Amino acid sequence: MAIDYFEVECREETGRKAYLEIASDVLQDLDLIKIVSKIHIYIDLDFPFFLAVGKTRKLPPMVKIRDFSNVMESEGKIILNISDETYLSQMLTVLWDRFGRDFIEQPDRFTVVISAELTGVSEIEEMIVYDPSVSMYKDLIYALQWIAPEGFKVRREWIDKGRFYYIASENTLPPGILDTIVAEKIKLISEV
Numbered sequence: 001m002a003i004d005y006f007e008v009e010c011r012e013e014t015g016r017k018a019y020l021e022i023a024s025d026v027l028q029d030l031d032l033i034k035i036v037s038k039i040h041i042y043i044d045l046d047f048p049f050f051l052a053v054g055k056t057r058k059l060p061p062m063v064k065i066r067d068f069s070n071v072m073e074s075e076g077k078i079i080l081n082i083s084d085e086t087y088l089s090q091m092l093t094v095l096w097d098r099f100g101r102d103f104i105e106q107p108d109r110f111t112v113v114i115s116a117e118l119t120g121v122s123e124i125e126e127m128i129v130y131d132p133s134v135s136m137y138k139d140l141i142y143a144l145q146w147i148a149p150e151g152f153k154v155r156r157e158w159i160d161k162g163r164f165y166y167i168a169s170e171n172t173l174p175p176g177i178l179d180t181i182v183a184e185k186i187k188l189i190s191e192v
Contacts, residue, residue: 003027005038005192012045019043023052035059035136038189041147042181049169049178053185056107056140056162059132063087067123069112073121078180080112080124091129098127098156140164163189 010016019041027033035048039054041170064073068084069091082088088109095104099117105113114124116169144157144166152168165182 001034003033003036003039004068005040005189006184007039008041008043010043010045015043015045019147025145026143030139032136032139032143035140038192040189041183042185047169047171048149048152049167049171049173049179051165051181052144052147053165053182053189054163055189056136056164058162059136062128062132063093063130064125065127065129071121071125073116076116076191078114078116078119078121078124081115082110084114085109087129092129094127094129128170141166 006020006024008016008020010019020134021120023039023041024058027036027039035056036096037057039052042051042053043049044051065080067080068087070081070083072081080091083192092104092106092112095112099114099118107113126179140159142156145168147156148155148166148168152170154169154171154173156167156173158165165185165186167182
């Protein structure tokens with residue numbers, strides 16, 4: 001899978017080509033090519049600052065306990081019969097954080113038991129154990145930190161509803177000017 005739109009904008013051609021290669025390598029190394037659908041990098045050599053705006057592809061849905069476990073109530077206990085162990089460790093962590101380790105039993109690999117006094121079947125079924133957007137967003141910000149020029153200490157990032165931006169600069173970022181540039185570049189990727 002390839003990125004649908006990928007552009008680096010810089011008045012210096014050598015720098016533009018270098019950042020195109022750097023960004024491409026980092027996105028590929030971190031396997032973000034299948035997640036990022038569009039990215040536009042703008043480098044201002046005069047201020048100086050670095051701006052990356054983009055769009056992400058639709059992510060897989062969040063995983064809830066009901067997606068891999070049969071949840072039923074019996075004799076004052078809620079019993080979870082696990083059909084797929086893929087998310088078992090995350091589920092146990094979520095349950096321990098919510099109810100405490102003392103109230104969660106695991107008699108075997110495929111069974112987890114919770115006191116029915118603590119919660120109900122529907123609440124357990126709807127508990128989210130894995131949100132793919134959380135790790136994707138962390139990976140994306142990590143990648144953009146690697147792509148941005150070294151030494152730029154002032155940074156700002158934003159991700160929401162499939163769009164993102166990342167700004168880095170040596171200087172304090174003037175809100176009015178940068179907000180205008182960010183809006184202009186986000187509009188640009190929306191139109192392509």
